[in-house]
Amino acid sequence: MAFVVGYGIAIFGALVAYILSENKSKxxxxxxxxxxxxxxxxxxxxxxxxxxxxxxSENGWVIPGTIIILFPIGFIIGLTMLLVGIFKKKRTDEPI
Structure with missing residues (x-):
């Protein structure tokens, strides 16, 4: 049942991000x-x-391995997106 909470928070976070970024600049x-x-x-x-x-897989030892592999990949992708957003130059012809 704990995995439902994890999926729920991830989906809720994606919905909040979608609402916050709707009709905004790139x-x-x-x-x-x-x-x-x-x-x-x-x-x-x-x-x-x-x-x-x-x-x-009925093996509890795959939890740390999966988290150790997936979390840094997602974090680095998010950090890259954040840095692109910070250092991206705003075009003058782009709508607000």
């Missing part, structure tokens, strides 16, 4: 999605996937 969207991916989606989704995989 720069703002990169920043919002980068922060959301690092804080809400990546840790909880890696935890939930680890628990699901452990339940299916």
């Amino acid at each position: 720069k703002r969207k990169y920043i919002v999605w980068g922060i959301t991916l690092m804080v809400a989606i990546s840790p909880f989704l890696s935890f939930a996937i680890g628990l699901t995989f452990a339940f299916v």
